[in-house]
Amino acid sequence: MSSYSPIGPVVGIVGAGQLARMSQPPAIALGVELRVLANNPEESAARVIVDTRIGDYRDLGDLREFAKGCDVITFDHEHVPTDHIRALAANGYVVHPGADALVHAQDKAVMRERLTRIGAPCPAWARVSSADDVASFAAEHGWPVVLKAVRGGYDGRGVWVCRTPDEVAEAFATGVELMAEAFVPFDRELAVLVARSPHGQGVSYPVVETVQENGICVEVIAPAPGLDQEQSAQAQRIALTVANELGVTGLLAVELFQSERGLVVNELAMRPHNSGHWTIEGATTSQFEQHLRAVLDLPLGTPRMTAQHVVMANLLGGDDPDLFKRYEHVMAHDPGIKLHFYGKEVRPGRKIGHVTALGSNLDEVRARARHAAVYLMTGEYT
Amino acid sequence: MSSYSPIGPVVGIVGAGQLARMSQPPAIALGVELRVLANNPEESAARVIVDTRIGDYRDLGDLREFAKGCDVITFDHEHVPTDHIRALAANGYVVHPGADALVHAQDKAVMRERLTRIGAPCPAWARVSSADDVASFAAEHGWPVVLKAVRGGYDGRGVWVCRTPDEVAEAFATGVELMAEAFVPFDRELAVLVARSPHGQGVSYPVVETVQENGICVEVIAPAPGLDQEQSAQAQRIALTVANELGVTGLLAVELFQSERGLVVNELAMRPHNSGHWTIEGATTSQFEQHLRAVLDLPLGTPRMTAQHVVMANLLGGDDPDLFKRYEHVMAHDPGIKLHFYGKEVRPGRKIGHVTALGSNLDEVRARARHAAVYLMTGEYT
Structure with a gap:
């Protein structure tokens, strides 16, 4: 810790929503300096954190610029591309959680594979790429079938509880990669x-x-x-x-x-x-x-x-x-x-x-x- | 309250020390926007409050500029000249505490006069302008005599516990306006x-x-x-x-x-x-x-x-x-x-x-x- 200034370490948070905002009170108490990467200066955390940088979390150049001078980088959301996180780590930046962990919060299929392997209790699940795949899954596990966007869903978005093949078609119509899970009563x-x-x-x-x-x-x-x-x-x-x-x-x-x-x-x-x-x-x-x-x-x-x-x-x-x-x-x-x-x-x-x-x-x-x-x-x- | 923006009211704090800094966590929670008047951007509160203005709290022009757009003005310290606070109020700004109250935290002689009048328990005290005044005070109330700067002291500064006339002379040598209080054991x-x-x-x-x-x-x-x-x-x-x-x-x-x-x-x-x-x-x-x-x-x-x-x-x-x-x-x-x-x-x-x-x-x-x-x-x- 001895490399930090008297003011304390700099923690960079990618994303400037309410989670970054609510990190500011304990950072103030601990003498930790927060930096956030915001889409615009009106965002929730940007209003209360002095060192706000404007940039795109999907752009590796913006992330690299943001990371300079941060002692640690962490996240307000899970949407930073996994490969960009690997690139930052390869550049010597300290990123927590790291890409190998975070991918399990980004990709629901990767998460299910891993949890199944370590014996954590999961619903029956399968990767699906067509309505036929879902029909086979339903034949084994029954209706309803829960279809989930493998990446990018939150707050109920990207989840379809399907009771009929028609509803399955609706989910596939969105064009996103899906997986199926048995409905848990x-x-x-x-x-x-x-x-x-x-x-x-x-x-x-x-x-x-x-x-x-x-x-x-x-x-x-x-x-x-x-x-x-x-x-x-x-x-x-x-x-x-x-x-x-x-x-x-x-x-x-x-x-x-x-x-x-x-x-x-x-x-x-x-x-x-x-x-x-x-x-x-x-x-x-x-x-x-x-x-x-x-x-x-x-x-x-x-x-x-x-x-x-x-x-x-x-x-x-x-x-x-x-x-x-x-x-x-x-x-x-x-x-x-x-x-x-x-x-x-x-x-x-x-x-x-x-x-x-x-x-x-x-x-x-x-x-x-x-x-x-x-x-x-x-x-x-x- | 209906005139406030969806983001909440703006509270302006004159001074950017740790008291203003520690006001930021509850302001964040309540959705209140803080603005501080700092001497420089390295000050304690300036590091954690986005809307930091640099200026001199002894300058009425700086205070007026600072006050524009604040819903309420308050203080991190007691050093703003009382007349400036009156001037801000006369310009229609809401200032809490107001000058008529705050003067009692700025001027210890005014405070003692008022507390004595309302019957709050005080030590014996007197305004003094010379070592002779102090000698008379000591003749009545005994040594030691506590001399205090009427304005501007804090954290032990501006207070002299005098046990001898020589120590009294030292306090007067500073040139600041003094008052005497009986020492309270x-x-x-x-x-x-x-x-x-x-x-x-x-x-x-x-x-x-x-x-x-x-x-x-x-x-x-x-x-x-x-x-x-x-x-x-x-x-x-x-x-x-x-x-x-x-x-x-x-x-x-x-x-x-x-x-x-x-x-x-x-x-x-x-x-x-x-x-x-x-x-x-x-x-x-x-x-x-x-x-x-x-x-x-x-x-x-x-x-x-x-x-x-x-x-x-x-x-x-x-x-x-x-x-x-x-x-x-x-x-x-x-x-x-x-x-x-x-x-x-x-x-x-x-x-x-x-x-x-x-x-x-x-x-x-x-x-x-x-x-x-x-x-x-x-x-x-x-």
């Missing part, structure tokens, strides 16, 4: 967030329940209510094993289905994750601080919860562009509610912020988070 | 932090003990150990009364002596204060968020503590400019310790950061904070 969705540092230290946050609507997470409950200790330990073991086997450096979020046949891995992400926003106030070390510590190969912080129950509710944009005017009510109504706005223009359905409530009575905590979120989004009093 | 020092919003809502944080060395605060213990409930309530009442009587908007820190004759007010500050840094992790609403809420006239957040005991220890610069290299040890030693660096070049005696420990055993919590602070400052293992 799940009871609920869970997520586990773990951190792993380059020298191999790992920690796991408590398992949470994530509540989705239309493929978008709307609520996260920490810890997952009523989850038995054995299944909780199993979920954490799966995530730590995946992080270790894949050589993840930084954060890994594992989304799981809880089903009759047990836990099944749904998706992976290798960065701070929406299912971990509750940690900003709800854990001694937030996921954003943890990611910085991990990519800088510093000792990890304790993931201990600061309250018995923590509930986060996402704020999705509606018709009204001016949510700030509703602060007065929610703050007066609940002096303990924590508000987070991402500095993004409001567009319908867009994640523009979140709220977090903490306390010892779960029903109350959920009601507080819901009240604040609904009021901020709609002006309706629940 | 105190048991310990306490501080209370309250917030008051323009519409009159007030909240008080728990009373803390502050431990000073050479006039500089080195440790803050929240809540003040062993303080009886009556004296705690009295301290909070004094601070809320002062805030109300003086029309403070934003934060007010009241430093108190706990002595045989009871509580005595020592100093006032009208901004986030070193005695409140523990609130970043130790209270549901940090002092920095609270100040933003207050100056924006939003409902105040709960000051409730997040742990039973919280201890903050300041980091003062020593001979070694590179403290970052010591992160590894302190983080590995204590995964729950919270580190705060101000992004300032290390100079001997300069406040360059602080650490905070939280827990249920006070002795342990103090030892953890001390260990981390001593190690970071000196590399010595305590």
Whole structure:
């Protein structure tokens, strides 16, 4: 560490969305200088990070220019081409997570192959290149069949739950590379967030329940209510094993289905994750601080919860562009509610912020988070 | 609030030290845009706030230019000339705290006159303009006599505890305007932090003990150990009364002596204060968020503590400019310790950061904070 200036190391984040934005508070505390690669200066993180560079994350020249002077490079999203990441590493830049790990969060087929090999629980799956392939898959595993874009999907985009061959045709009409997965009739969705540092230290946050609507997470409950200790330990073991086997450096979020046949891995992400926003106030070390510590190969912080129950509710944009005017009510109504706005223009359905409530009575905590979120989004009093 | 953009209001902070810097994390969360007036782009807050303007806070023209487009103006320090603040208000800018309140944190004689009038407990005091005045004061109140610069002192500077007429002569040799106070033989020092919003809502944080060395605060213990409930309530009442009587908007820190004759007010500050840094992790609403809420006239957040005991220890610069290299040890030693660096070049005696420990055993919590602070400052293992 002795090569850093008195001001601390420079961490470059490719992408300037809300995850980069929410990394700035712990960076400020730790004396770590953030640099972001943004598409434009109006982006969420660009508004709050002085060293903002404008460029295209798909352009290797832009990435190389951005990387100069960074002590570590990491990511706000998974969309940087894997080969560009390899090229940066070949140029001697330190990149966390590295390409060999990150590809598993970029390519769902590569992820399924690897998870299957290491024995992590997966749904039945197959690469498919035609409606006939899907029909064969369905003959074996039944309908519905879940078709997924192998690369580039997020927040429910790039996922088609097909109940008929016609719906399959629709998915193929998009022209993107697809894979098929058996539909998992799940009871609920869970997520586990773990951190792993380059020298191999790992920690796991408590398992949470994530509540989705239309493929978008709307609520996260920490810890997952009523989850038995054995299944909780199993979920954490799966995530730590995946992080270790894949050589993840930084954060890994594992989304799981809880089903009759047990836990099944749904998706992976290798960065701070929406299912971990509750940690900003709800854990001694937030996921954003943890990611910085991990990519800088510093000792990890304790993931201990600061309250018995923590509930986060996402704020999705509606018709009204001016949510700030509703602060007065929610703050007066609940002096303990924590508000987070991402500095993004409001567009319908867009994640523009979140709220977090903490306390010892779960029903109350959920009601507080819901009240604040609904009021901020709609002006309706629940 | 409906006039604000979707991005939220702009709060202009005059001064770019660590208080402005630590205001950025809650501003990011609330979607409030900060603007700072800095002396140079290397200052603590200028490193982490995009909208940094360079200028001189003693120049009314610079202040007017800075104020354009700010929804509210507030301060990182008390050194802006009172008349300039009046001029800004006369130009229609919203300034919190206003000049009529802030003058009591700028001018210690004005403060003593006002506190005496409203019945807040003060030491005996007098304006003095010569060594003879001091001799008369000492004849009535005894030695030592505490001489204070009426304006401009901080962190022990501008304070002379005089035990002889010779020491009095030294203080007068500086040429600054002085006042005399009777020395208070105190048991310990306490501080209370309250917030008051323009519409009159007030909240008080728990009373803390502050431990000073050479006039500089080195440790803050929240809540003040062993303080009886009556004296705690009295301290909070004094601070809320002062805030109300003086029309403070934003934060007010009241430093108190706990002595045989009871509580005595020592100093006032009208901004986030070193005695409140523990609130970043130790209270549901940090002092920095609270100040933003207050100056924006939003409902105040709960000051409730997040742990039973919280201890903050300041980091003062020593001979070694590179403290970052010591992160590894302190983080590995204590995964729950919270580190705060101000992004300032290390100079001997300069406040360059602080650490905070939280827990249920006070002795342990103090030892953890001390260990981390001593190690970071000196590399010595305590």
